[in-house]
Amino acid sequence: xxxxxxxxxxxxxxxxxxxxxxxxxxxxxxxxxxxxxxxxxxxxxxxxxxxxxxxxxxxxxxxxxxxxxxxxxxxxxxxxxxxxxxxxxxxxxxxxxxxxxxxxxxxxxxxxxxxxxxxxxxxxxxxxxxxxxxxxxxxxxxxxxxxxxxxxxxxxxxxxxxxxxxxxxxxxxxxxxxxxxxxxxxxxxxxxxxxxxxxxxxxxxxxxxxxxxxxxxxxxxxxxxxxxxxxxxxxxxxxxxxxxxxxxxxxxxxxxxxxxxxxxxxxxxxxxxxxxxxxxxxxxxxxxxxxxxxxxxxxxxxxxxxxxxxxxxxxxxxxxxxxxx
Amino acid sequence: xxxxxxxxxxxxxxxxxxxxxxxxxxxxxxxxxxxxxxxxxxxxxxxxxxxxxxxxxxxxxxxxxxxx
Numbered sequence: 001x002x003x004x005x006x007x008x009x010x011x012x013x014x015x016x017x018x019x020x021x022x023x024x025x026x027x028x029x030x031x032x033x034x035x036x037x038x039x040x041x042x043x044x045x046x047x048x049x050x051x052x053x054x055x056x057x058x059x060x061x062x063x064x065x066x067x068x069x070x071x072x073x074x075x076x077x078x079x080x081x082x083x084x085x086x087x088x089x090x091x092x093x094x095x096x097x098x099x100x101x102x103x104x105x106x107x108x109x110x111x112x113x114x115x116x117x118x119x120x121x122x123x124x125x126x127x128x129x130x131x132x133x134x135x136x137x138x139x140x141x142x143x144x145x146x147x148x149x150x151x152x153x154x155x156x157x158x159x160x161x162x163x164x165x166x167x168x169x170x171x172x173x174x175x176x177x178x179x180x181x182x183x184x185x186x187x188x189x190x191x192x193x194x195x196x197x198x199x200x201x202x203x204x205x206x207x208x209x210x211x212x213x214x215x216x217x218x219x220x221x222x223x224x225x226x227x228x229x230x231x232x233x234x235x236x237x238x239x240x241x242x243x244x245x246x247x248x249x250x251x252x253x254x255x256x257x258x259x260x261x262x263x264x265x266x267x268x269x270x271x272x273x274x275x276x277x278x279x280x281x282x283x284x285x286x287x288x289x290x291x292x293x294x295x296x297x298x299x300x301x302x303x304x305x306x307x308x309x310x311x312x313x314x315x316x317x318x319x320x321x322x323x324x325x
Numbered sequence: 326x327x328x329x330x331x332x333x334x335x336x337x338x339x340x341x342x343x344x345x346x347x348x349x350x351x352x353x354x355x356x357x358x359x360x361x362x363x364x365x366x367x368x369x370x371x372x373x374x375x376x377x378x379x380x381x382x383x384x385x386x387x388x389x390x391x392x393x
Contacts, residue, residue, distance in 0.1 A: 011329075014337050022344030025351050070332065077336065081343040088347045103340075110336060 015107055019100075022084065026096045033132055038189070042198045043130035049205060050123040060119055066112045073110025080106055097131045118222075122208045129201045138193070143169075145191040145246065152250035153186070153257045162261045171257055175264045182265045184257060192249025195277075196242065199284055203241035207234035210292055212299075233295050240291045241284075248284040252276050 020027070034043035080103035087095030101124060108117050132138075146169045154166040157173070165172040171184040212230045225231055255276060259267040267273070368375040 011333050014333065015340065018337050018340035018344060022340050022347060024344075024348065068332075077339065081339065084347055085343060085350075088350050107336065110332070 011111055019103065019107075022081075023096075023100050025088075026084070026093075026100060029093065030097060030131070034130070037132060039138075039194045039197060040130065040132045042201050046126050046130040046201070050126055053123050053126075053208070057119060061116070064115050064119065067115065068111055068113050069109050072114075073106050073108070076102055076106025077110060078106075094131070094134045101127055101131070122204065126201065126204060129197070129204065139188075141196075142188050142191040142193045145193055145196075145249070146186050146188065148246065149190060149192060149250045149253040150186045153254040156254040157257050157261065160258060162258065164257065164261075173257065173261055175261055177264055182260070184260055184265060184268055186253055190249070190253055192246055195249055195281060195284065196245040198281075199241045199245040199288070200238060202285065203238045203288055204234075206288060206292065207237040212296075229300055233292075236295060237288065237292055241288060244284050244287045244291075248280045248287070252280045 030043070034040055080099045083095050083099035083102065087093070087097075087099060104127075105117060105124060108120060150166055150169045150171060154164050154171060157164045157171075162173065169186040171186065172181050173184065174181050211234065256268050256273070259272070
């Protein structure tokens, strides 16, 4: 028997209370990290975005049928609770936080089933993106990005005829207004990992809100969804956020290097540094927007044709009805 | 309806029980380690025997070949 998912929504209240109690220290530390760690400050916005998505989908929750999977949901919940205990015992924050996401997944499947989980994939994905990754992985990504940004900056400065030397992630140059060699260090904050994390999150939000929704054409099966234009559009959008963020950061470091040559290394600090960060970030988002626009321009013909045929069919259905009155 | 209430109860109690365990664990804090002076360290630990004679450890205590 299946009933609307919203019918037993009250069940969520005691479970939310229990989860809040069990994860109190985890949630406090996570909020603190969002507040203090600039690499994950976008996490502060995530609860609001998730809240908005859930609110905007409330009609779908009312129509979807519940088919709880006690076995799979129970297994996920047990595993999540074990991971929470292991994370606390081992003082491992990432395990503790990931267990929260797994527990939410398990609870949804346990009470409502996989259909509702599919509707909640994006909010859960956003929560995943807001969880700080372990430092050991973070550094493995950040350092190569630092080197790439340094290499790109030196290459572009040499193309512009500026004498420059690179030692690892340190760029040595002699500004025009200086008699000594100055060093520009491409530190972790300049690696671009911060804008990379934020832009990927933004790309997910952008892909979700611009997802081509046509109720008559919604794929019914999981494989149908995997083959749909909307799915691949989202994948390409989120995937394109990676090269865009890396390239834009490399351009920012290059621009700083060029300006440091003409105006001194003080351009690498203060107002210009902050301002260039904003400019680059806006430019990155515009590029992301362009990717979306190009994808929509070159949308598969069958999809557009089917849409226009459906509009014609609907119009044709209306016209005789008006004519007969 | 009754079955779903049982399911709700089971999950609620499971999360709450782990919550009590985890919060108690976190409240207890880190394990307390009793610290001692180095001079109190025994000269023999199992099959390991201190080779140096003085109260302080020398480089030669840890070298297996003569230094030049």
